[in-house]
Amino acid sequence: MVNHKAHQAAADDRVMFGFWVYLMTDLLVFSVLFAVYAVLHGNTVGGDAGRDLFSLPLALQETILLLTSSFTCGLGLLAARSYKKWQTLICFGITFLLGALFLSLEMKEFTEFIREGQTLQLNAFLSSFFVLVGTHGLHITSGLLWMAITMAYILKRGLNAPLVRKLALLSLFWHFLDIVWIFIFTIVYLGAYS
Amino acid sequence: MREFWLGRLTSHSLPHDWVMVGGTATFIAMFLFAAVILTRTKRWKWLWNDWLTSVDPKKIGIMYFLVAGFMLIRGGIDVILMWLQQVLAVDGSQGILSADHYQQIFTAHGNIMVFFVAMGFIFGLINYIVPLQIGARDLASPLLNTLGFWLYVGGVVMINMFFVFGGEYAATGWLAVAPLSGIDFSPGVGVDYWIWSLQISGIGTTLGAINFIMTILKMRAPGMTLGKMPLFTWASLFSMLMAVAVFPLLTATLFLQFFDRYFGAHFFTALGGGDPMMYTNLIWMWGHPEVYILMLPAFGIFSEVVSTFSRKPIASYTANVLGMAGVSVLALSVWLHHFFTMGASSDVNAFFGLVTLVISIPTAVLFFTWIATMHKGLIRFDTPMLWFLGFVTIFTIGGVSGLVLAFPPADFQLHNSLFLVAHFHSNVIGGVLFGIFSGISYWFPKIAGFRLNERIGRNAFWCWIIGFCMSFIPMYILGIMGATRRLDHYESSTGYQPFFIIMLLGGIVIAVGLTLQIVQILASIIQRGHLRDNTGDPWNGRTLEWATASPPPFYNFTVIPHVMTRDAFLDMKRLGQFDQQYEDILIPKNTAVGIYIAILAFLVGFGFVWHINSLVVISLIGIIIIFAKRAFSEDSEYTLRAEEVEKLEAKRIAKVPAHEKEVKSLADEEDMSVWDFVRYVITFAMDIIRNKKWKTW
Ligand code: HEM
Ligand SMILES: [Cu+2]
Numbered sequence: 104m105v106n107h108k109a110h111q112a113a114a115d116d117r118v119m120f121g122f123w124v125y126l127m128t129d130l131l132v133f134s135v136l137f138a139v140y141a142v143l144h145g146n147t148v149g150g151d152a153g154r155d156l157f158s159l160p161l162a163l164q165e166t167i168l169l170l171t172s173s174f175t176c177g178l179g180l181l182a183a184r185s186y187k188k189w190q191t192l193i194c195f196g197i198t199f200l201l202g203a204l205f206l207s208l209e210m211k212e213f214t215e216f217i218r219e220g221q222t223l224q225l226n227a228f229l230s231s232f233f234v235l236v237g238t239h240g241l242h243i244t245s246g247l248l249w250m251a252i253t254m255a256y257i258l259k260r261g262l263n264a265p266l267v268r269k270l271a272l273l274s275l276f277w278h279f280l281d282i283v284w285i286f287i288f289t290i291v292y293l294g295a296y297s
Numbered sequence: 298m299r300e301f302w303l304g305r306l307t308s309h310s311l312p313h314d315w316v317m318v319g320g321t322a323t324f325i326a327m328f329l330f331a332a333v334i335l336t337r338t339k340r341w342k343w344l345w346n347d348w349l350t351s352v353d354p355k356k357i358g359i360m361y362f363l364v365a366g367f368m369l370i371r372g373g374i375d376v377i378l379m380w381l382q383q384v385l386a387v388d389g390s391q392g393i394l395s396a397d398h399y400q401q402i403f404t405a406h407g408n409i410m411v412f413f414v415a416m417g418f419i420f421g422l423i424n425y426i427v428p429l430q431i432g433a434r435d436l437a438s439p440l441l442n443t444l445g446f447w448l449y450v451g452g453v454v455m456i457n458m459f460f461v462f463g464g465e466y467a468a469t470g471w472l473a474v475a476p477l478s479g480i481d482f483s484p485g486v487g488v489d490y491w492i493w494s495l496q497i498s499g500i501g502t503t504l505g506a507i508n509f510i511m512t513i514l515k516m517r518a519p520g521m522t523l524g525k526m527p528l529f530t531w532a533s534l535f536s537m538l539m540a541v542a543v544f545p546l547l548t549a550t551l552f553l554q555f556f557d558r559y560f561g562a563h564f565f566t567a568l569g570g571g572d573p574m575m576y577t578n579l580i581w582m583w584g585h586p587e588v589y590i591l592m593l594p595a596f597g598i599f600s601e602v603v604s605t606f607s608r609k610p611i612a613s614y615t616a617n618v619l620g621m622a623g624v625s626v627l628a629l630s631v632w633l634h635h636f637f638t639m640g641a642s643s644d645v646n647a648f649f650g651l652v653t654l655v656i657s658i659p660t661a662v663l664f665f666t667w668i669a670t671m672h673k674g675l676i677r678f679d680t681p682m683l684w685f686l687g688f689v690t691i692f693t694i695g696g697v698s699g700l701v702l703a704f705p706p707a708d709f710q711l712h713n714s715l716f717l718v719a720h721f722h723s724n725v726i727g728g729v730l731f732g733i734f735s736g737i738s739y740w741f742p743k744i745a746g747f748r749l750n751e752r753i754g755r756n757a758f759w760c761w762i763i764g765f766c767m768s769f770i771p772m773y774i775l776g777i778m779g780a781t782r783r784l785d786h787y788e789s790s791t792g793y794q795p796f797f798i799i800m801l802l803g804g805i806v807i808a809v810g811l812t813l814q815i816v817q818i819l820a821s822i823i824q825r826g827h828l829r830d831n832t833g834d835p836w837n838g839r840t841l842e843w844a845t846a847s848p849p850p851f852y853n854f855t856v857i858p859h860v861m862t863r864d865a866f867l868d869m870k871r872l873g874q875f876d877q878q879y880e881d882i883l884i885p886k887n888t889a890v891g892i893y894i895a896i897l898a899f900l901v902g903f904g905f906v907w908h909i910n911s912l913v914v915i916s917l918i919g920i921i922i923i924f925a926k927r928a929f930s931e932d933s934e935y936t937l938r939a940e941e942v943e944k945l946e947a948k949r950i951a952k953v954p955a956h957e958k959e960v961k962s963l964a965d966e967e968d969m970s971v972w973d974f975v976r977y978v979i980t981f982a983m984d985i986i987r988n989k990k991w992k993t994w
Contacts, residue, residue: 110883113515117437121511124541128503131545132552135579139553139564146563146570223562227570230562234553252925265931 115268122272126279129242133283136235137290144294146227153228153295156221158212162292165208166284172201173281180274188262191270195254198277202247209240232291239287242280249273304909310462316398320460350887352439353851357446358425359744362737364453365417368409371457373811375406380801386786387794399785400468401487405456407471408491412498413453415591415725418733420449420505423533423594426740427509429842430527432518432860434853435885437511440927443891445505451899452498458903459490467491470783472584473554475565475576480558486906489558493902496551497895499544506540509533518841520860527840527863528604528611531618532597535625536590542629543590547583550576559905577639581632589628592724593621595732596663599685602739603667605836606682607674610864617666623659627652637705638712646705653703657696664689679836680754684735687762688727695723698773715784716776719769726765734761734814742835745821746847747828752968753817760810767803771796813971820974828968839864846949852882852937855946879939879946886935890927894920 144153179194213233216222223233253269260266312318335341348356382399386392394402428436436442459466467487469478478488513534517526526534554576556562563569565576604611611617633641633649641649667689676682698720702708711717742748775796780787787793821828834843844866845854856878862868897916904912969977 117511117515120515121437121441121507124507124510128507128541128545131542132549135546135549135553139575142572142575143564143570146572148570223556223560225569227563227566227572230556230564230569230571234556234562234564248921252929256929265929269928 118268118272122275126275129279130283133235133238133286136231136238137286140231140235140291143227143231147229148226150226150228151221153232153291156216157292157295159292159296161208161212162288165205166288168201168205168208169281169284172198172205173278175201176274176277180270183262183267183270186262186267188257191262192254192257195250195270199247199250199254202243202250202277206240206243206247209236213237236287236291239280239283242283246273246277246280249276301911302909304904304907304912306462306907306909310464310907312461312464314464317460317464320457324457324460345889346887349892350443350889352435352443352885352887354424354428354436354439354442355744355849355851355853357442358421358423360446361417361421361424361449364450365414365421368413368417368453369811372406372409372414373808375402375409377801377804377808378402379406380797380804382785383797384794384801387789391786394785396785397468400470400783401466403783404467404470404473404491408456408494410725411471411587411591412495413449413456415729415733416498416502417449418737419536419591419594419729420445420502422598422733422736422740423509423537425744426736426842427513427530427533428516429743429845429849429853430530430840431513431516431521432841432854432858432865433512433516434857434882436508437516438508439885440888440890440933441504441508443888444894445501445508445891447891447895448501448504448898449498451895451902452494452501455490455494455497455899455902458906459487462907463487463490472580474580475554475557475573476567476571478554479566480561481566481568488554489906492551492555492558493906496548496555497898497902499547499551500898501895502540503544503548506537506544509537510541513537518857518860518865521865525860525863525865528600528614528617529594529597529840532593532595532600532621535621536593539586539590539593539625539628543583543586546579547587550579550583555905559908574639577636578632581635585632585635586628588721588724589624591729592732593625595688595729595736596621596624598732598736598739599667599688600663601840602681602685602735603670605739605838606677606679606685607671608677608837609670609674610839612666612669612672614863616662620659620662620666623662624656627656627659631656634703634708637708643705650703650705650708654700657700660696664693679738680749680751680758681735681739683755683758684731684738687758688731688735691723691727691731691762691765695720695727698723711776713782714776715772715780715782718782719772719776722769722772726769731761734758739836740842741821742830743833743842743847743849745825746830747821747825748830748835750817750821750824750828750968752970753813753820753974756971757810757813757817760806760813764803764806764808764810767806768800769803771799771803816971816974820969820977823974823977824969834866834870839867841865844869850945850949852884852942855879855942879942881939882937882942883934884937886933888927888933890923893923897923 175194176198179191179198182190182194216229221229223230250273253266253273257266312321335344348360351357378394379399379402382392382394384392386394392399424436424442428434456466463486465485465487467473467478467483467490469483469488469491473488473491476482478491513526513530553562553564557564557566557571563571565571565573567573600611600617631649631653633645634653637646637650667685698716702711702717702720738749738754775793778791778793780791780793830847833845833847833849835847836843841858841860842849844858858865858869897919900916901913901920904910904916
């Protein structure tokens with residue numbers, strides 16, 4: 104007989120480990136983008152610098168939204184671990200909303216810049232800004248998609264062990280994005296005013 | 298509307314000069330040929346179910362070999378064209394290629410050989426051998442493995458796509474340095490093909506590397522501590538760790554270059570505040586470790602080969618592992634030696650020059666462990682060992698020339714000369730490719746169930762080594778004489794031409810060697826009855842891959858062995874310990890998800906190359922849907938019951954004719970010679986013409 108429980112536990116362990124390795128590769132992608140931003144952020148070619156463009160209150164709002172969403176995400180995982188279906192759904196639902204709100208603020212910032220003619224074609228500083236923050240936004244988008252799909256499956260199948268495992272990975276991803284955001288907030292937004 | 302569905306594709310993008318028409322026609326002809334054969338033998342279903350959708354790492358490994366072997370020939374044709382050009386394009390003559398076409402060829406050649414030949418073979422070997430060596434039945438994630446393989450194939454198709462659409466490849470050199478590769482200086486689609494070919498296959502590599510790290514660290518047989526892991530597995534682990542550490546850099550760099558070209562961003566442009574030097578740094582931070590990602594598994598192969606064929610355990614296993622660790626760590630911190638001449642201060646150059654020199658210390662440690670292993674060993678000179686000896690010779694030349702280049706003052710003279718080209722070919726051919734050949738001839742009996750024809754293998758080896766020296770020793774000399782790399786035309790007064798002629802002749806000898814290797818495989822298939830290996834252990838092996846049948850059953854081991862020492866299988870043989878307790882086995886189910894996602898990823902890339910945004914969006918949505926479906930399916934494995942395993946084993950053993958159960962000594966029957974083979978092929982062809990039954994087959 105195959106010992107299914109042990110088999111499953113070993114598989115979980117592997118997946119969790121593999122996911123960590125994946126996160127490290129993603130972190131490396133971000134570190135390249137950060138390094139690029141560090142090199143290029145002064146190259147405005149006569150255009151506006153970060154100080155003239157960024158709104159700290161907006162960035163602070165975004166930060167608070169994302170930090171709170173990380174908190175509710177954690178609560179959601181706790182609920183999921185004790186198989187409380189509705190509590191899990193509510194917590195992740197709030198996380199989803201906060202994430203979506205974050206994303207809409209970011210879109211608002213981007214569209215305003217673009218409307219003012221501050222596009223990524225203008226100079227190297229704006230290129231590196233848009234791509235660094237935008238890549239994070241893209242990750243948030245995929246996180247939201249993942250969250251929505253997982254919640255749909257929870258509604259359909261109920262909260263079972265495989266879904267709890269998926270949620271554990273998802274929340275790891277979400278916290279990871281939170282940490283990356285903290286760096287963006289510090290280096291890009293606060294850094295512009297230092 | 299047209300723009301929406303076709304982007305910038307027009308009828309003008311279709312092939313219109315003879316090279317492109319020829320290329321396209323060749324691809325179509327090959328495809329039709331395969332299709333006709335598959336239809337006539339009713340094999341489509343078999344191909345799809347047994348191979349293309351398989352998640353068995355052994356089958357994926359073989360598919361890697363086939364694609365990489367094919368690409369080796371494809372890249373080899375490029376070489377002959379380039380050397381012919383260099384022989385002919387003197388003084389008034391323009392040779393056979395235009396300057397632009399020549400540039401595209403050497404770029405494609407470099408990309409194909411590194412990404413699709415060397416990487417392909419290395420991944421194939423790791424796929425096939427590592428799970429067997431660690432006593433595992435599968436990889437940690439069979440799905441990631443097929444996905445990685447098919448993304449690699451997507452890259453292969455992408456790099457050849459320019460024949461059909463667009464008619465031009467990047468003319469920038471294999472790393473497409475900025476700002477040359479920016480939209481201002483390379484406005485065509487060539488660089489876009491370059492970006493997406495590398496991006497797609499590179500992501501496949503990252504996923505594959507994550508998978509192998511998980512597998513090696515988490516799925517070893519009980520008792521196999523890290524310190525008892527076979528050296529090829531160690532080497533693969535280091536190589537994959539390095540891949541995980543640097544391939545994301547490549548992904549990010551390509552992504553930024555894509556933004557420059559597609560959206561008009563200014564990362565690496567000369568205008569708008571971009572920084573082309575940053576590209577050079579980023580690409581070499583990936584590029585230098587990449588050559589060691591290829592080299593380390595080859596080191597691992599040699600460790601196995603030397604130990605088996607000297608019939609001794611490796612001299613100082615610990616030193617060997619530490620040597621590999623040292624190489625891996627140092628290789629991450631020497632990238633600047635590729636651009637000493639690009640304006641770094643002399644302190645910076647001195648630092649990176651020194652670190653580069655230091656790399657030779659752990660490398661030398663590895664060499665000493667091999668030589669010490671051979672010392673007082675009972676050495677057998679079968680082909681895998683010949684490849685090793687060839688490697689020692691040539692890699693030493695390559696390493697020493699690397700040391701010369703590592704001195705910044707010398708490098709100012711030799712940088713981008715043919716001396717540099719000769720340096721890295723000594724390492725890539727003498728090191729990586731010979732390692733791959735050694736590994737393939739070593740593990741071939743395991744993979745095929747019969748040995749390779751020794752005689753023709755030796756002939757092939759000698760062609761390679763003689764051809765190599767004829768090609769590359771003149772190249773070193775040319776470099777010192779001042780010939781630059783990527784030279785498509787020169788004056789006869791330079792005195793280069795005689796050397797180029799010798800190089801071309803050497804290239805032809807190598808081509809003969811490559812042909813002989815194909816002949817060797819065909820001859821071995823013809824002779825497979827006599828070359829059959831029923832023991833599963835033709836070389837008196839030491840590690841676990843030899844403990845199972847050849848070819849191994851799809852579940853690898855009927856019983857997962859318990860490992861006591863480093864030479865796990867050798868001890869099992871000595872002590873006569875073989876468990877025969879059958880048990881239920883969980884087998885991952887085949888899946889086509891990898892193929893589908895790779896096709897869609899290819900379409901995303903293709904859409905970006907031609908600015909077909911609709912295609913990009915549709916394909917991305919497709920990828921998301923497939924992922925969502927697959928990630929939440931809870932039905933990816935089935936159980937093979939112990940009774941079935943027993944039946945399968947009984948069936949396999951019954952197939953072995955009784956008198957063949959004992960080990961055959963290597964010399965009891967002559968191997969077919971090249972001449973025998975030619976005669977055989979002629980008789981075979983005559984039989985077909987006379988419409989007789991194919992009696993010899
Ligand atoms: C002791 C070991 C080695 C040393 C000291 C060394 C040193 C160097 C140096 C200094 C250069 C830059 C020369 C220039 O651009 O002017 C170089 C280029 C290169 N090396 Fe090595 N190397 C070593 C081993 C290897 C190995 C093992 C490989 C491959 C498996 C390799 C592949 C290459 C390649 C591909 C290039 C040139 C890339 C290009 O410019 O297109 N090297 N090496
Ligand atoms: Cu290097």
